[in-house]
Amino acid sequence: MANPSRSNFFAQxxxxxxxxxxxxxxxxxxxxxxxxxxxxxxxTASATEQxxxxxxxxxxxxxxxxxxxxxxxxxxxxxxxxxxxxxxxSGDHDTDFLMQVMAEREALxxxxxxxxxxxxxxxxxxxxxxxxxxxxxxxxxALFAGIQEFNPADRQxxxxxxxxxxxxxxxxxFLEQVDxxxxxxLYGR
Amino acid sequence: MGxxxxxxxxxxxxxxxxxxxxxxxxxxxxxxxxxxxxxxxLPSFVGITDAGALLVGRPALNQYVANPERTIKxxxxxxxxxxxxxxxxxxxxxxxxxxxxxxxxxxxxxxxxGQPVRKAVITVPAYFSDAQRQATREAGEIAGLExxxxxxEPTAAALAYEAGHRGSRRVLVYxxxxxxxxxxxxxxxxxxxxxxxxxxxxxxxxxxFDQKIVAHLLDHLKQQGVQxxxxxxxxxxIIRCAEAAKRQLSDHVEVQIDEEYLLExxxxxxxxxxxxSRRDYEEMIQPYIDETMxxxxxxLNGANMTVAAIDEILLVGGSTRTPMVRERLQEVFxxxxxxxxxxxxxxxxxxxIHAGVMGGSKAAAVLVDVTPYTxxxxxxxxxxxxxxxxxxxxxxxxxxxxxxxxSEIYMTMIDGQERVGIxxxxxxxxxxSYDVQIGSFTVEGLSDVPAxxxxxxxxxxxxxxxxxxxxxxxxxxxxxxxxxxxAMTQQEGGKRDVSQSxxxxxxxxxxxNKRGTEDNRADSGGSAGTPPRIEVQFETDSxxxxxxxxxxxxxxxxxxATEADRIEIVDLIDAIQSLLEKGDTDSAALQKPCDQLADxxxxxxx
Numbered sequence: 001m002a003n004p005s006r007s008n009f010f011a012q013x014x015x016x017x018x019x020x021x022x023x024x025x026x027x028x029x030x031x032x033x034x035x036x037x038x039x040x041x042x043x044t045a046s047a048t049e050q051x052x053x054x055x056x057x058x059x060x061x062x063x064x065x066x067x068x069x070x071x072x073x074x075x076x077x078x079x080x081x082x083x084x085x086x087x088x089x090s091g092d093h094d095t096d097f098l099m100q101v102m103a104e105r106e107a108l109x110x111x112x113x114x115x116x117x118x119x120x121x122x123x124x125x126x127x128x129x130x131x132x133x134x135x136x137x138x139x140x141x142a143l144f145a146g147i148q149e150f151n152p153a154d155r156q157x158x159x160x161x162x163x164x165x166x167x168x169x170x171x172x173x174f175l176e177q178v179d180x181x182x183x184x185x186l187y188g189r
Numbered sequence: 190m191g192x193x194x195x196x197x198x199x200x201x202x203x204x205x206x207x208x209x210x211x212x213x214x215x216x217x218x219x220x221x222x223x224x225x226x227x228x229x230x231l232p233s234f235v236g237i238t239d240a241g242a243l244l245v246g247r248p249a250l251n252q253y254v255a256n257p258e259r260t261i262k263x264x265x266x267x268x269x270x271x272x273x274x275x276x277x278x279x280x281x282x283x284x285x286x287x288x289x290x291x292x293x294x295x296x297x298x299x300x301x302x303g304q305p306v307r308k309a310v311i312t313v314p315a316y317f318s319d320a321q322r323q324a325t326r327e328a329g330e331i332a333g334l335e336x337x338x339x340x341x342e343p344t345a346a347a348l349a350y351e352a353g354h355r356g357s358r359r360v361l362v363y364x365x366x367x368x369x370x371x372x373x374x375x376x377x378x379x380x381x382x383x384x385x386x387x388x389x390x391x392x393x394x395x396x397x398f399d400q401k402i403v404a405h406l407l408d409h410l411k412q413q414g415v416q417x418x419x420x421x422x423x424x425x426x427i428i429r430c431a432e433a434a435k436r437q438l439s440d441h442v443e444v445q446i447d448e449e450y451l452l453e454x455x456x457x458x459x460x461x462x463x464x465x466s467r468r469d470y471e472e473m474i475q476p477y478i479d480e481t482m483x484x485x486x487x488x489l490n491g492a493n494m495t496v497a498a499i500d501e502i503l504l505v506g507g508s509t510r511t512p513m514v515r516e517r518l519q520e521v522f523x524x525x526x527x528x529x530x531x532x533x534x535x536x537x538x539x540x541x542i543h544a545g546v547m548g549g550s551k552a553a554a555v556l557v558d559v560t561p562y563t564x565x566x567x568x569x570x571x572x573x574x575x576x577x578x579x580x581x582x583x584x585x586x587x588x589x590x591x592x593x594x595x596s597e598i599y600m601t602m603i604d605g606q607e608r609v610g611i612x613x614x615x616x617x618x619x620x621x622s623y624d625v626q627i628g629s630f631t632v633e634g635l636s637d638v639p640a641x642x643x644x645x646x647x648x649x650x651x652x653x654x655x656x657x658x659x660x661x662x663x664x665x666x667x668x669x670x671x672x673x674x675x676a677m678t679q680q681e682g683g684k685r686d687v688s689q690s691x692x693x694x695x696x697x698x699x700x701x702n703k704r705g706t707e708d709n710r711a712d713s714g715g716s717a718g719t720p721p722r723i724e725v726q727f728e729t730d731s732x733x734x735x736x737x738x739x740x741x742x743x744x745x746x747x748x749x750a751t752e753a754d755r756i757e758i759v760d761l762i763d764a765i766q767s768l769l770e771k772g773d774t775d776s777a778a779l780q781k782p783c784d785q786l787a788d789x790x791x792x793x794x795x
Contacts, residue, residue, distance in 0.1 A: 031381040038555040039592070039652060043337060043547035054592060058649075061590045179490050183483055 009063035009076060019077055019144035023068065030064045071168050074140050074161060081147060083158035092159070097167055104129070104174065111181075119185055126178050133171050136164050199308040199337055199548045200298050201540025203345070204287060204325065206265040206367030206394060207507060209233050210537035211294040211309075213302070214545030214553070219349065219538040222301040230533060231297070233367075235289045236260035237277035243697040245293040257425040261286055263396055266368040268328075269321035284324045288331035288694050295332055296698075309334045310544040312536050313654075314369035315341035316389030316561050318615060319627050322654055331690045337547050339653040342366070343373040344384050344558050345539025346505040349530055351377050351554055352542055358500040359385075361488070363518060363526070364536075365481065366506035368394040372485050374492040374499070380554045386491030386588045387561040388484045393477060395435070395508035401473040402431035402465070406446070409463055415454045423452035427461070434465055439510045442467045471513050478513055482521065491588045502526040507533055563587045564648055564656055566599075567612050567621040579621035581614055584648045591654065596647035598663065604640050607745075608633045611646060611660050632660045634667060634741035667738055736765050736783050743786055746793050754789055761786040 010017045013029040035041075037056040042049050066076050104125065111121045143161050200222075201212045208230045212221040221229045228247065236249035237259045244252060244260075253260040261276055264286040273280040291311075298306045311334075313325050322339050329336035343362035350360070357378040364371040371389035375382060406427050407417060417423050430448055437444045448461040489496065502518055504526045509515070518526050530538070542553045563586050567579025584595050601609060610631050616624025635642060643663035650656050661668040740762050750758055764782045 028379070031379045031383070034381050034383075034557055035379070035555055038557075040338070040543070040546045040555055044549055058592045058594045061593050062595075065589060065593075183486055 008080070009066050012060065012063040013067070015067075017077070017080065018147065019070075019074060019141050021067065021073075026064070026067060030060065030068075033060045070137055070140075071165060071172070074144070074165055077144060077147065078158060078162060078165070081158060083155070083162065085159060085162050089159045090162070092163070094163055094167070100132075101170065108174070108177065108181075113181060113185060119182065122178050122182050122185070126175060129171050129175055129178070133168060136168055136171075140164050197308050198302060198304060198306060199310060199544035200295075200306055201345075201537055201542070201544045202291065202294055202309050202311045203342070203534075203537035203540055204265065204291065204311055204313075204328070205233055205536070206263050206369065206396065207233055208367075208533060209290050209294060210534060211298045212534075212537040212541035213298070214541045214548070214550060217550075219352070219541045219545075221534050221537055221541075222298050224297045225300065231290065231293060233265065233290055234260060234262050235264065235276065235286050241277055243289065245289050254422055254425045254429055257422055263368055264290075266392065266396070268324040269318060282324075282690070284328040285331055285690050285694060287325070287328035288690065289697065291328055291332035291334060292694055292698055295334060307333065307335055308337050308544075310338045310340060310540045310547065311336055312340055312342045312345045312540045314364070314366070314389060314391055315343050315371040315373055315384075315387040315558075316369065316391045317341075317654070318391065318562070318625065319654070319656055321391065326653070326655075327687060330687050331694055333691060333695070338543065339655075340540060340543055340556065341371070341373070341384070341387070341558055341654070342369075342536045343371045343387070343505060344375065344382065344556060345537075345543065346503060346530075346535045347373070347375040347377065347382050347384075347539070348542045348554065348556060349535040349539035350503055350527075351382050352538075353530070359494070359498055360501045360503050361485070361499045361522070362503045362505060363481070363485065363509060363514070364389075364505035365508040365511075365514060366394050367508065368392065368396050370394060370481055370484065372481070372488045374488050374494060377554070381557060382554045383557040383590075384559045385494075386488050387559055388488040388491065389561065390480065390484065393480060394506075397477055398435055398474050398508065398511070399428060399431045402434055402470065403427055405465070405469075405473065406431060406461065406463075410451075410459065410461065413459070415452075415459050417452065421452065426451060430461070435470070436510075438465070438467045438470050439512060467512070474511070474513070478511075478517055481514075482517055485518075485521070496522055499524070504528040505532050505535055557590055558652070558654075559588045559590050560585060560593075560650055560654060561587060562615045563617050564613070564615055564627075564650065566646055567614060579612065579614075581616070581619050581621050581624060584646065585650055585656075587617065589650075591650050592652050594647065594649045596645050599644045599646060600640070601635065601642040601644065602640055605637045606640065606642060607635050607637075609635065609644055609660070611658065613656070613658055627656070628658065630658070630660075632662065632667070632738070634738045634745075635662050636665055636667075638664070736769060736779055739783055739786055739790070740765055743790060746790055749793055750789075754793065758786065758789060761789075 008017070010021075013026055013033075015021055015026065015029075034057070037053050037060060039050060039053045039057055042053040045053070066072050107125060111118055111125075140161055143157050143164075198213065201214070201219075203210045203212075210221055210230055212219050223229050224231070224246075226247075231246040232250040234244075234246060234249035234253060236244040236252050236256065238244060238252070249260055250262075253262065259277055261274060264274070264283055267274065267283040268287065270283060273282055274286060276286070291309075295306050295309075309329060311325055311329055313322055317325070326336045326339060343364040346364060347360055347362050358376075360375045360377060362371070362373045362375055364373075369389065369391050370393040371387065373387045374385045376385055377383075410417060417427065426448055430446055434444045434446050443464060443466045446461060446463055446465060451459050451461045453459070489499075499522055502522055502524050504515070509526075509528065509532055515526050518524075543556060546553050546555060563581075563583045565581045565583040565585075567581055582597065582599075584597050585593055599609075608631050610629065612621070612629040613627050614621050614624040615627050618624050632644065645661045645663050647659045647661070648656060649659070659668055743758050743762055747755060747758060761782050765779065765786065768779055768782070
């Protein structure tokens with residue numbers, strides 16, 4: 001849930017509220033703020049200043065971590081807009097996606113991890129998944145183009161973004177599994 | 190003595206499994222301090238002589254073979270364990286033993302600098318757990334040092350390295366010490382050294398390599414029908430031999446191991462004599478090296494980077510002298526690992542640079558580190574006693590930059606639920622039984638409302654990598670706060686007072702005659718110096734909130750109390766309430782009656 005008492009993460013870095021942000025600029029500003037606020041710089045300052053620097057650094061870290069990752073950035077933007085899916089909306093399934101999921105799961109399970117070809121098969125699955133992720137992000141970016149405050153007319157748009165976010169999470173977990181199997185292959189643990 | 194000035198020097202300390210060092214940052218340069226013998230490296234050995242005098246460092250190492258039962262090595266591997274280790278007539282906690290090493294380093298620094306030393310930055314392996322970090326902090330306090338910050342060893346190494354090589358790059362720090370292994374992916378940019386991901390194993394290091402050789406040597410003797418008693422000085426000699434062989438194998442493809450008159454067995458003298466080739470040795474340690482390479486892979490994944498993204502590899506820790514380590518890294522990354530800073534000294538140098546920044550120096554980069562663990566809770570043990578299998582609900586995820594504050598909302602499951610148990614875990618497994626439980630506490634006196642009462646659980650992970658947990662009833666703000674490191678210390682029974690330990694360690698240093706008179710002067714200062722900082726430190730607000738919760742609980746339990754207890758409880762409730770009403774929420778004043786009341790309630794409930 002959005003926490004209204006927290007300041008706007010985009011404003012923290014003097015960035016416009018948008019999904020498409022310049023990550024290079026974000027990184028630069030993040031580092032500059034770390035340099036400025038880091039509690040180690042205040043180790044000999046008064047207790048109040050120390051407390052303030054700690055709060056600022058914590059806030060900077062939170063904002064940075066939320067914005068640097070496109071998925072958490074998208075999630076945060078939906079909160080900022082004020083969209084929350086109704087139970088009906090979240091139960092609304094994307095059949096194409098579900099079919100794809102089943103096929104990919106099957107492909108992963110069918111890989112014989114003892115076979116010499118396992119690594120290349122895993123790699124192929126990984127590439128496919130990474131392509132899907134990139135594709136979904138461009139759809140998310142298009143949906144977020146020119147965003148404003150919540151408007152009931154846009155509800156369908158945000159519902160689709162919310163759905164895409166869930167799908168991306170699934171794909172990330174899938175990639176983690178691929179990683180794990182690969183590690184077992186490479187290092188036999 | 191006792192007067193603190195802002196110009197107090199802060200030293201940087203590498204408290205290692207095998208070796209320890211102390212360094213300072215002055216005039217934009219780091220300097221590793223030497224003892225009176227001109228040594229920069231203090232072996233992490235502690236011993237007691239026949240006469241009961243304390244030995245730390247080289248003299249303890251030297252007596253190890255003759256008196257293994259009176260000598261302790263590699264104490265770092267026991268840090269955070271609730272155990273006592275006997276040494277001479279007494280027994281000590283791992284923190285107390287480590288404190289003796291720290292105390293020795295402090296003496297070295299005071300002698301080298303000609304001024305009292307009361308503040309330090311101490312390094313720990315990145316993969317050290319909360320309990321291990323706390324034990325290290327406690328060791329510092331016992332040694333009479335205010336621990337300004339605990340920083341991670343690979344990060345310290347990166348700081349030391351950055352100081353000499355400006356410019357933006359991505360560095361993989363491979364840190365294989367005597368007892369611990371860490372790997373970190375670090376970005377160096379614009380005066381910020383930022384750890385992107387960290388992974389490791391806090392029980393893997395050069396000691397394990399020694400053990401493999403030791404097992405090999407024992408096997409060899411066994412084939413001749415000789416059994417070596419485990420606590421004998423023969424065993425200590427074998428261990429020393431194995432260490433020497435390991436070191437030689439870094440430069441030679443084969444070593445000859447010879448120990449004459451190792452022991453007498455069934456009336457005949459036993460000599461140890463055999464050859465060991467590097468190839469055979471590498472076969473023994475391969476599983477360990479494989480494990481480190483898997484951790485490298487995990488760290489890269491955590492950083493979302495591929496092998497090709499790494500610009501440089503930095504080697505830290507004496508065990509990286511093993512040729513196989515370099516070969517494997519070179520094979521995987523296609524880079525020649527850098528080791529131009531002495532792998533034994535660069536951690537201490539980094540700690541000193543960090544100490545310099547804390548002391549106000551603008552010359553060095555600031556450090557942004559991450560947590561190598563995921564922290565979360567599994568809520569179990571509701572009012573009806575029905576215990577559900579715990580599932581980890583992550584609150585702070587692995588590789589999140591610290592300091593960080595995160596909260597999640599959880600709901601009660603039962604109508605009228607008065608309390609909720611919070612179990613805090615560290616680990617990556619969704620099933621909490623595979624993770625490490627690092628603390629647990631209960632929020633009492635919740636409002637009488639239907640199920641679904643919202644409880645906000647907030648995790649604050651500080652720059653030392655230590656966790657504080659607060660649980661709050663959302664509707665009333667009723668809160669319970671616990672700092673996990675304190676919870677751990679208390680769980681470990683014994684609950685020894687730090688100042689007590691400090692006096693004991695200081696006294697041991699007093700008994701030791703091998704040091705100059707300067708140190709005796711410092712002794713008395715040590716015991717009277719920094720106050721113990723272990724007690725639970727509540728925010729003013731939360732003390733008040735906690736006190737209020739305690740009062741609520743006390744009222745509820747009043748019926749069950751005996752007449753005598755009841756009078757005492759009522760008195761304490763009155764005392765607490767009058768303090769609360771006066772707004773006198775000074776933690777020290779409130780803490781005392783709260784502690785007394787909590788004690789009585791504890792006995793009532795059990």
